[in-house]
Every structure is written in structure tokens, then in C-alpha cells.
Amino acid sequence: MSNSSLKSIAKKLSLSESTVSRALNDYKDISQSTKKLVNETVVELGYQPNIFARRLASGNPECLGFVIPWRDGQLNDPFLGELMTGMSTALTKIGWDLTVLVAKSFENEVELFKKLSMSKNLSGLIISRTLRNDERFKILTDLKIPFVAHGRSINCSNSSWLDVDNERAFFDMTKHFVSLGHRKIAHICGPNVYNFSIQRIEGWKKALLESGIQINSEFLQVADLSFDGGKIAMDKLLKLKDLPTAVSCVSDTVAMGAMQSMRNHNLSPGKEISLMGYDGLELGAWIDPPLSTMTQPIQTVGKNLAEMLVNLVDGKKKPSDLQKLVRANILRRGTDNSPMTIS
Amino acid sequence: MSNSSLKSIAKKLSLSESTVSRALNDYKDISQSTKKLVNETVVELGYQPNIFARRLASGNPECLGFVIPWRDGQLNDPFLGELMTGMSTALTKIGWDLTVLVAKSFENEVELFKKLSMSKNLSGLIISRTLRNDERFKILTDLKIPFVAHGRSINCSNSSWLDVDNERAFFDMTKHFVSLGHRKIAHICGPNVYNFSIQRIEGWKKALLESGIQINSEFLQVADLSFDGGKIAMDKLLKLKDLPTAVSCVSDTVAMGAMQSMRNHNLSPGKEISLMGYDGLELGAWIDPPLSTMTQPIQTVGKNLAEMLVNLVDGKKKPSDLQKLVRANILRRGTDNSPMTIS
DNA sequence: TTTGACTCCGAAAGCGTTTTCGTCAAAGAT
DNA sequence: ATCTTTGACGAAAACGCTTTCGGAGTCAAA
Missing domain, CATH: 3.40.50.2300 (Response regulator)
Incomplete structure (x- = not known):
């Protein structure tokens, strides 16, 4: 069970808790040998750190928020699952969490942002469904909430984004x-x-x-x-x-x-x-004739979005350094043919 | 910013932190008058509790996990967004979070469960895509992880579930x-x-x-x-x-x-x-002729799932007391007509 | 007056980490 | 031989909240 803590490892190795903690966090002032020892005991005891204690102590929520693009009561984005799968897999690798947020309206979304900027519950945000002139870029920047947008806007040059070309x-x-x-x-x-x-x-x-x-x-x-x-x-x-x-x-x-x-x-x-x-909707293949379209690697996009945001939160990069354009590919299925009479 | 803490409220009201804390958590041994005072100061200072500190101290993660039904590399559930929207709205009301988890295979999912049971990061789990004979019911029960299933199984009588009839x-x-x-x-x-x-x-x-x-x-x-x-x-x-x-x-x-x-x-x-x-897929309306189907109120389902799990976590109910059947409705769109020749 | 119950609150010990700072021995420089 | 640096670790405070326990005050009953 959750019996194992830093203390148990420290006791077992006759080390102090702080040494164990720093060993786990790969501090430079811990010798390689003890690091090895600690890591071995970790797997041996099946130690899982208490993320809440860590997040409290470190001040880093290690948690990204994804704002579900809910507008006017409509929502049936077939990509959502794949997108979040991509994000989640990228995050679980580093022990971060992905939590979802729902904004029922623009006002609601702004209110959400304000609350978040106060509560500091989230390390950063991923927003989507960007508009041509999307106020959220400025709002989030002003609130100093790290974010990366899925899609660009007219005023996104100083922000981080990932978009299809x-x-x-x-x-x-x-x-x-x-x-x-x-x-x-x-x-x-x-x-x-x-x-x-x-x-x-x-x-x-x-x-x-x-x-x-x-x-x-x-x-x-x-x-x-x-x-x-x-x-x-x-x-x-x-x-x-x-x-x-x-x-x-x-x-x-x-x-x-x-x-x-x-x-x-x-x-x-x-x-x-x-x-x-x-969009490359699968259902396009199910109709008659099957619809030709263009696809993008949604899951990779999700992964990239998460990774970009993590880099942003870590402060390794500035927002404007994290901008990425991905490419869509033609998927011929049946509705793209030569004209019947070449004009 | 995140300047406001329990301490600031306590100082402002000349109360102790513990009193403020209990006032916020509606303990019975705090007078109505001070509760009122505290609540007023909370809004005045825009106080947002540090959820990590609370979760650490209380031992309750206040966080539900939704296992995204990812199988054999396929995932295009158009309901996912709506379902999670329903869950999220139910949870934000009580200050809980919804985090998503991805299981890439059955083994992967079981491994995930085991980790969770050790780390205690989540209060409970919502699983979906239940099988006729779904081992997860037993596994989660054995691991003592509170969960509610979206869908039934052959061995779900002692568990909590919500399903369409x-x-x-x-x-x-x-x-x-x-x-x-x-x-x-x-x-x-x-x-x-x-x-x-x-x-x-x-x-x-x-x-x-x-x-x-x-x-x-x-x-x-x-x-x-x-x-x-x-x-x-x-x-x-x-x-x-x-x-x-x-x-x-x-x-x-x-x-x-x-x-x-x-x-x-x-x-x-x-x-x-x-x-x-x-399923009531919207895209069924987009084909020719539009497909008649049956719909269910997905968002309500999500809300119910979350609420059921919260009740379960709170220990207010036993799993077997939390079982719910919802009804689907006929949606006539075009492919259901009288036979051409009545036989 | 004493006793008891009841109401309301403060003190203090956690919760399990992180992180700063100090220590101490051994290695290197002078 | 002395002084300084370096490497490796422990002590302890901090993070912001919860929760148990005990105590002060009030009031009514004995």
C-alpha cells in the first residue's frame, strides 16, 4: 500500500530523507553510488512519491490543464480523444497530470483563467479552437499563465502555439x-x-x-x-x-x-x-463515394502540445521560441478525380 | 495573486488558522457568526485554498480519473468530449478535478490500476467500454479502488455502474x-x-x-x-x-x-x-438518406457518473447501491419507413 | 457553590515532500 | 604543514492546510 515513503527508504539505507529526496531528483551533490542504491530501493519497495506533498513543497503543480472547446452547447470533436491521448502519454512519462476544464462560454472561460491564476493549481494551459482575433492570448499572457495554443491567431507572435500549416x-x-x-x-x-x-x-x-x-x-x-x-x-x-x-x-x-x-x-x-x-475524419471513408481529405497526425500533435507546454513551464524556453507548424497530408479516397471534360 | 492563505484570513479576523479552516469546512463547533465572517473575508480577499496542501493534509485527492478507452490503436469516440464535459461540470461544482488516463492495452490498464492503488493520487476511477466478462471489476474491487463503470458486465452486481438500458x-x-x-x-x-x-x-x-x-x-x-x-x-x-x-x-x-x-x-x-x-451520432444526419438512430443524453450520463463516484468515495453509499439505468430514445431521420409491400 | 454539559475556539502535531544551509572529511593548493 | 576547495551528506525549516485535543467561558441543574 502507500506504506512506502521517503522515510522508509531513508531508514532502510541509513540515510536522511533529504539525501534520498535529492538522490531521486538527481541533485549533483549526491554521489552516483548512493543514487544507484536509492533507485534500487525505490523499485524494491515500490515507492510512489506523494504527489501532493511534492507539489506543495516544490510549488510546481506538475499538472497541465486542457480547456475543452465547448461552445454554444455543441461539442462533438472526434479528435478530442486522440488529442488527449497524445497529451496524456507525453505527460505520464514525466509524472505530470492532465486535467480537463470546460468553458461553457467565453466569459466563463475568462473567469476560469482568473481563478486559475490565483489558485495556482495548474502549471499551464492548453487552449484550442483559436479565433482569428483571439483575446485569450492577451488575457492569459497578462495573467502570466503559461499556455500553448492549438492554432494560431492574429496576435500570437509572442505566444507559444502549434498549428497545422x-x-x-x-x-x-x-x-x-x-x-x-x-x-x-x-x-x-x-x-x-x-x-x-x-x-x-x-x-x-x-x-x-x-x-x-x-x-x-x-x-x-x-x-x-x-x-x-x-x-x-x-x-x-x-x-x-x-x-x-x-x-x-x-x-x-x-x-x-x-x-x-x-x-x-x-x-x-x-x-x-x-x-x-x-480533417481526415474516418467517417468520410464510410460514405458513398468515400470522401478524399487531408489528414494530420493528431496524436503527435497532442504529444507536442504537452511537451511544448512543459518546456514553457520549466522556463527553459520563451513562448515565442515554442512555435511549431505541422503538415497535413492528402488522403485520396474517391472524390478527387480528373475532370470529365478537360476545359 | 496567491498571497491569500488561511493565515491572512486568520490574521485579518484575529482568529486562529484552525478556526478559519474549520469554519470553511463547516464544522459544527464553529459559531454561525464566525462562519459568516470567514466566508465574507474569503470573497473579499479572493481566497483560493491551496488544493495540494489540503489534499496532503486531508488525505483525500479530490480527484477523479477517467480512463480513456483506448484499444488497439483505435480511438474516435465522438462522445468523449461530451461525456467529459458532463463529468467536469459536476466535479468543478465541488472543487474536484478530473484527470484523464490512457490505457494502451489491457495489461497496461491493469498496471495503471496497481500504480494508482499504491500512489493514492486519485480518489476514484471511471472506466468505460465494459466487456461482457470484464476482469476490471474484480481487479479494481480487489485493489480497493473506488470506481464506477460506464456499462455493465456479467459480474458487476457488487459494483457501481451506469448503463443504458x-x-x-x-x-x-x-x-x-x-x-x-x-x-x-x-x-x-x-x-x-x-x-x-x-x-x-x-x-x-x-x-x-x-x-x-x-x-x-x-x-x-x-x-x-x-x-x-x-x-x-x-x-x-x-x-x-x-x-x-x-x-x-x-x-x-x-x-x-x-x-x-x-x-x-x-x-x-x-x-x-x-x-x-x-448511438445518435450527428454524422448520421449528414449522409443520404439520413440515418435513423437512438440517442442518449451523454452529458447527463457524464454528470451522473461523476456524482455517483463522489458518493462512493465519500463512503455515503455502497457500490451496489449506486447502479443506474438510463433510457435511449428513438430519433427518426429517414431510414425507418414502412415496408414497400406489407407481407 | 459545585458539577456537568455545552459552545466555541486555540495550540499543536501532523501530512510527505523540497530546498537551503551547514558540517565534516578528504583532496588539492600553497 | 597549513589553508582552501570540493564532494557528500544531515538538520531543519518550509509548503498551507487538516484534525485532534484540550481549555476557557457560559449557563443550567444539583
């Missing part, structure tokens, strides 16, 4: 359509409150420009990040005189809405019009 | 098909290692019997809990001479696989053959 992803996607022979490539983007919406549009535009294709403003449709949003946006695209032959969608969900719209117009997704989503 | 759900679903005029109702069930597989079969059977419909053993197909599993199972059903007019599927995922199979056979889901899934 959205621009690159949609550049790649669009280029991929071009290489398949498409020239009339539309883009259904998300609301511009989200930073990634802008970035993804940018990638789409750049690829078109680089391919010598003029940008048709009618080919850019804004959509809510939902099934219905995608459907409505595609409805609009299908009203155009000159239809696109490929559509790059801001998310898989939106793409599935777009597919629904196409079916309503008696069009087969991937035939008359190709399309791709983004 | 699976039998009832599939009874209702099947009855619903009957009321639509169906008589030839098949069931695609899950692997029998899962407890709910058995229960759902049971519900299907009972409804048929109660409706005076003889059970056709060919109408029961086992499937892996995956898209492909559903597809394969439906392939088999479609090979029968006498086709079913309705199919009750163990999960939405399986149902979507079944739909794929139907399309491959030039059948329209919901026309020649009706079908329903289970």
Missing part, C-alpha cells in the same frame, strides 16, 4: 486538383472569425495564382462549419453559369454537406465535380 | 419497426465479448416474441463494431432467399456499413429495406 495544406490540395487537370477550382471556406479560414483561402489562392489560373471570386463561398453550411454553399456554387469542376472544402463536415447538395442536383460527387474535405 | 432500447427499436408494419426484422449485433451486444440481441428477440413474430436465426448476424463489419454483415443478409424488410443495427457505424452494402446491391436504404442504428 493551413495555407500549405490548401495550397497542396489545390495544386493536386490542378495536377489532375482541373482549372475551375472553387473553395468553400469557413467564417472569417477563425484564423484557419483565412489561411486556407490564402493557400487556395496562392496555388491558383502559381498555376496561372485567375481567381474567380464567385468560386469562393463562405460557409458555416457544418453539414448545412456546406450544403448551402454548394447550392450557391451550383447556381453559377460556369460550374467549377473541383471544390476544395474547408472541412470534411462541410464537404459532406456539399456532397448532399450535389446529390440533390443529381450530380455524383467525384464525377462531374471533384471535391475534397479536410 | 440496452435491452429496452432495442426492444423499442424493434417494436417501432413492427408498428411501421415490418414483420421480417433482422438484427446485426456486435461481438459477444461486449455486454451490450448480448443485451441488444435480447431486446430484439423479446420484441419479436411479444409481437408474435418467430425468430429467424438467419436474421441475426454478428459484426465487428466497424463500418466494414456492418457491410459484411449486410452482405450476408442480402444473400438470403427471404430478405428482411428492416434491419436493427448495433451501432451507427455498423449501420453505415450496412447502408454501403445495400447501395452496392442497388438497394436504397430506407426504401426496400429500412434500418436503424444506435
